[in-house]
Every structure is written in structure tokens, then in C-alpha cells.
Amino acid sequence: xxxxxxxxxxxxxxxxxxxxxxxxxxxxxxxxxxxxxxxxxxxxxxxxxxxxxxxxxxxxxxxxxxxxxxxxxxxxxxxxxxxxxxxxxxxxxxxxxxxxxxxxxxxxxxxxxxxxxxxxxxxxxxxxxxxxxxxxxxxxxxxxxxxxxxxxxxxxxxxxxxxxxxxxxxxxxxxxxxxxxxxxxxxxxxxxxxxxxxxxxxxxxxxxxxxxxxxxxxxxxxxxxxxxxxxxxxxxxxxxxxxxxxxxxxxxxxxxxxxxxxxxxxxxxxxxxxxxxxxxxxxxxxxxxxxxxxxx
Amino acid sequence: xxxxxxxxxxxxxxxxxxxxxxxxxxxxxxxxxxxxxxxxxxxxxxxxxxxxxxxxxxxxxxxxxxxxxxxxxxxxxxxxxxxxxxxxxxxxxxxxxxxxxxxxxxxxxxxxxxxxxxxxxxxxxxxxxxxxxxxxxxxxxxxxxxxxxxxxxxxxxxxxxxxxxxxxxxxxxxxxxxxxxxxxxxxxxxxxxxxxxxxxxxxxxxxxxxxxxxxxxxxxxxxxxxxxxxxxxxxxxxxxxxxxxxxxxxxxxxxxxxxxxxxxxxxxxxxxxxxxxxxxxxxxxxxxxxxxxxxxxxxxxxxxxxxxxxxxxxxxxxxxxxxxxxxxxxxxxxxxxxx
Numbered sequence: 345x346x347x348x349x350x351x352x353x354x355x356x357x358x359x360x361x362x363x364x365x366x367x368x369x370x371x372x373x374x375x376x377x378x379x380x381x382x383x384x385x386x387x388x389x390x391x392x393x394x395x396x397x398x399x400x401x402x403x404x405x406x407x408x409x410x411x412x413x414x415x416x417x418x419x420x421x422x423x424x425x426x427x428x429x430x431x432x433x434x435x436x437x438x439x440x441x442x443x444x445x446x447x448x449x450x451x452x453x454x455x456x457x458x459x460x461x462x463x464x465x466x467x468x469x470x471x472x473x474x475x476x477x478x479x480x481x482x483x484x485x486x487x488x489x490x491x492x493x494x495x496x497x498x499x500x501x502x503x504x505x506x507x508x509x510x511x512x513x514x515x516x517x518x519x520x521x522x523x524x525x526x527x528x529x530x531x532x533x534x535x536x537x538x539x540x541x542x543x544x545x546x547x548x549x550x551x552x553x554x555x556x557x558x559x560x561x562x563x564x565x566x567x568x569x570x571x572x573x574x575x576x577x578x579x580x581x582x583x584x585x586x587x588x589x590x591x592x593x594x595x596x597x598x599x600x601x602x603x604x605x606x607x608x609x610x611x612x613x614x615x616x617x618x619x620x621x622x623x624x625x626x627x628x629x630x631x632x633x634x635x636x637x638x639x640x
Numbered sequence: 641x642x643x644x645x646x647x648x649x650x651x652x653x654x655x656x657x658x659x660x661x662x663x664x665x666x667x668x669x670x671x672x673x674x675x676x677x678x679x680x681x682x683x684x685x686x687x688x689x690x691x692x693x694x695x696x697x698x699x700x701x702x703x704x705x706x707x708x709x710x711x712x713x714x715x716x717x718x719x720x721x722x723x724x725x726x727x728x729x730x731x732x733x734x735x736x737x738x739x740x741x742x743x744x745x746x747x748x749x750x751x752x753x754x755x756x757x758x759x760x761x762x763x764x765x766x767x768x769x770x771x772x773x774x775x776x777x778x779x780x781x782x783x784x785x786x787x788x789x790x791x792x793x794x795x796x797x798x799x800x801x802x803x804x805x806x807x808x809x810x811x812x813x814x815x816x817x818x819x820x821x822x823x824x825x826x827x828x829x830x831x832x833x834x835x836x837x838x839x840x841x842x843x844x845x846x847x848x849x850x851x852x853x854x855x856x857x858x859x860x861x862x863x864x865x866x867x868x869x870x871x872x873x874x875x876x877x878x879x880x881x882x883x884x885x886x887x888x889x890x891x892x893x894x895x896x897x898x899x900x901x902x903x904x905x906x907x908x909x910x911x912x913x914x915x916x917x918x919x920x921x922x923x924x925x926x927x928x929x930x931x932x933x934x935x936x937x938x939x940x941x942x943x944x945x946x947x948x949x950x951x952x953x954x955x956x957x958x959x960x961x962x963x964x965x966x967x968x969x970x971x972x973x974x975x976x977x978x979x
Contacts, residue, residue, distance in 0.1 A: 379769045429956035436698050437959045439772055440898050441952050447891050448948040451941030459940060564887070568780060571773045579769060613784040616777040623774060624762045 346479040357485035360492030363589030366573035368543035370585040374516040378438045382446035384563025389418040390548035391558030398465040412545030419541025453560040461557040470553045488550045578629030648969035652819045660812045678916045679811035683818040687865025689908040691858045696838035699775045704782035705752040705863040707885030709870025713748030714802045722801040729791045741805030745871030752867025764855040786882035800879035822905045901961025906968040
């Protein structure tokens, strides 16, 4: 029993993080049809903000709020620096500029802070554990699940009930038509990046809670996770991204429990090979969103 | 080979020979090293151009095929008496095989090609963003394998004892050969059809172009060139780690191709030259600043920051790179006719 509870909580907490990450990537993809390679660096920005605030006497929640705000700011900065100058030109161009922007941010962290890992301040609640059905569960895993549920609720409220959400969904379906009907394109795109930054910022708090420190290359793993989750979930649908996140967490956790230690070091190779197999079966991902027009 | 293609080819060969002779006879060992690495990078960039330029699909996996070429060729050339020390867990079958470096480089290129042929077929069905993301996943898979397969790669540690066999002449010959292959492939039936698919997937498909097969051919060819570059590189550097084939290098290679112009062979060559010299100049500046301690801390990553800014600037101003659509030969003939 205890093992099953542990497994379930592990899958749900990891899945919550993966799902939020994937959602942040797919909201930009949905509107712009462009992949943001600098997405992982939003987590790095939030991490370094926490580290820099670590010496101040502010309460932790204020530091966390500032870190999330910094991630939102970095998301908007990505749009201005890497996307706006080239977004009307070619898909490949934008892939490369966002990759370049990601390298730029990473090397700026190397240059101005340090190549070494920096510890971030974390509240005590992150290191507590609770006993649930005989299994010892870190409290932060339960917090992750709760936070993800709240974020998903807020997110679906914004997308379904507000004018901004309606405008974003309209732009994602047919960008040109939405513009003709008077939806300000730049505002929609900037808000998509801001929302993406908000999701990445919240994820970063729990991601850092798991590892405790920040390095310039911290963004790679979450970026990869978000990529893979969106590709298997279906690049065009928001539900698909969430589903892909939980599915990927299930695959990774199962490998963690089942693989013998000498094969465990190859875990990522197994995971991604499985992803390639899923894509062989369904090249458009498991959940296909509505067919969308070309971005122009 | 028609006239304008010949002019393009000559325009590529002349600077290659010029810098080779300059490096050989000016007598700076550092310069000779830079130029040899430039030629090896040129093979890699031309390989990437053959796939990316013609199919329009960005690939992140090529640096890993370079890694396969490097590791495979090294396995057969590390001297027998050193092998037990370098790779103590090597499979007994491989232990006694010793090839000449040239044969081993060829074996490495073929190995990279075979791996690409096997893994790429399913991936070539994907288009756009999904294709790019899976190529990124492929890079991670191959990197994980290189880091953890200690029996043949010595794990994350340095593999050493590879004999030095790549001379500046061999690298220059390889670069010229790669340019020839890339030029031929571009105008071949496969290359033309591949560009038709790139420009309009639906229309080309309706006319009977088998897009996944065409992309697969391009991918396999470019992996062959990447593997060849990897073998040459391994026998020039002589000791290396798996981290040499990862994101930082991918960024540099992509930078060369994109700044020069991914659509043309001339652009790929120009980009390699421009970025290599700019990169080396920046790195020298960085080192000079560090040793003179103008700044209170060590400068790391300045070179990459400048390259990143240059990439964004080039793409914002000229999205197709410095040489966008027309090979040098065609431009030259037009100018001649007009003048």
C-alpha cells in the first residue's frame, strides 16, 4: 500500500510540474506557431532572482513573488528581443533567434554571477515530510500538486471567461482573421508570453525546491520536459499539453521504480526513445487540437 | 558541371587553398591549428547545409553524429598496448582490431551514416516544430548514451591516446570534397525535389514527391559528412570528452550556417570563415582581458554572448543569412553580363 501511495504522489507531483511547464510552452506555440527555446531560461531567471534576494530580510513569500515577476518580465523580454524582430519572416529564423537568446541569457549568468551552483533560500515547509497511509511523503510534493491545481483553475478561468482569453483563443485559431476583427496582435502576443512566464515562474519555485540550488544550465531539463510533453500530448491543444505532462511523469517515474541501477543511468535515453515510438504511431500527438490556419 | 556551378566551386576552393598556404608558410603554429579546425567545421556546416538548407528543417542532432564518427574511428586506432589502459572494459571482440587512421575515419563516417539511416526514418515523417523538437530529443538520447556507455567511450571522462593523423592538407582536401558533394546534392534530383517540398509541402506531395524518403536521403548524407568531420576532428585533437558534442558546439555550428545563409553552399562556407575568425578574435580578446585583469572577475561566455547577438542581428536584418538565395557563381555571371 505504502509503495503505491508513494508512486501515486510521485507521479502526480512530477506530473503537475511537467504539465505547467508544457502549458507555458504551448500557449506561445498555439498563437505564434513558434517554439520558444529560451523558455527554460525563465526558470533560471527566477532562480537567480531568489538567490540574489536571499541575503535580504524579506519574508520568503515576497521573494517568491518577486521571482515570479522576474520570470514574467523575462518572458516579455524574450518576445521583444528574439521574436518581434523576426516573427513575420520564417519559422526557422525564430527557432534560431530564441536559441540564441537562450544562449545569451545563460552566458550572461556565467559572466555576471558564476558558473558554480548557488543555493537559493527556501522555507522550512519544503523540507518537512508527512506520513500518509504509511508512506513518508515530502510535504513539498503535496504543495506542488495543490499549487498546480490552483494554477490550472486560474488558467482555465482566464482562457474561458475573460475577454483576453477569448482574444488569445481566437488568435490561436486564425491569427489573420482575429486581427481583421480588431484584436490587437501585439497585445495578444505579449500577454501570451507573460502568461508563459507566470507558469514558468511558479514551476521554478517548486523545481528549485526539489534541487535547492541554481546553475546557469538549469533550464535545459525543464525545457526538454516541456518539449517532449507537448509533442506527445499534441502541439496544438492546451489539454494535450497537460495530458502529455502527466503521461511523461508516469513514464519517468515508472522507469525510476523499475529499472535496475545499471540501466537507470540510461533513463533519459529510454524515455526519449519511447517518445519517438509514440510519435511513430501518432505523428500529431495523442490529442489533436483544432486545425489551425497559417500564421502570417 | 555547368558554368555557374564551376565558378561557385572555384570561389570556394580559392579561399580554402589561400588560408591553407598562409597557415602553412607564415609559420604560426596557432594559426595552423585554427585553420585546420576551420576546415573540419566547414565539413560539418556543409553537411548540415545539405539537409537543413534543402529541406528547411532545423536539425540539432548533427553534432551527435560527429560524436559517433569521432568515437567509432578512435576505437580502431588507439594503439593496442594503450587500449587496456584507456578502455579497460572494452568488448573482447574489438580489442585486437587496429586500422590505419584513414580507414578508421572512413569506418566512423559510415557508422554515423548507418545510425542516422536507422533512427531518422521514422522522424522524417514529422514536419515543422515537431521535427525540430524530436531532433533535439535525439541529441539528448545520443549524448546520454555517449556519457554512460563506458565500455567504448570511457564514460564522461576523457578518451585519450588517439594517434594524430589529420594534417592541414587532409582537412583542406576533406573540406573541398564536402563542398563538391554539397553543390552536387543541391542540384541533384533529390535536392531539387527536397527544395520543392520545402517551399510547398502539399503541392510537391500532390506531384508525387515522397517527402519522408527525400528528407531521409538528405539526412543520411549529412550524417555521413558529420561523421567524417568527427573522425578527422578526433585524429586532430587526440583526446576529448562527450561534452565536446553537445549544445555549445551545436550553437556554434548553427551560428556559422545561419549567419552565412543556410540556403546556399556559398553561404555555408562564408559563414564558417566569418564566424571562425570572429570567434577566435573574440576569444583572444577575452583571454587578454582575463590575463591583464582589467576586471576583478574572470570573464567567461563573452564570446558566446557576442555570437548570439550577431545571430539575432543577422536574422532580423537578413533572415536568409549573408548569402540568401543565389550561389556565388550565379551572382558573378549576372554581374559579368551586366558589366
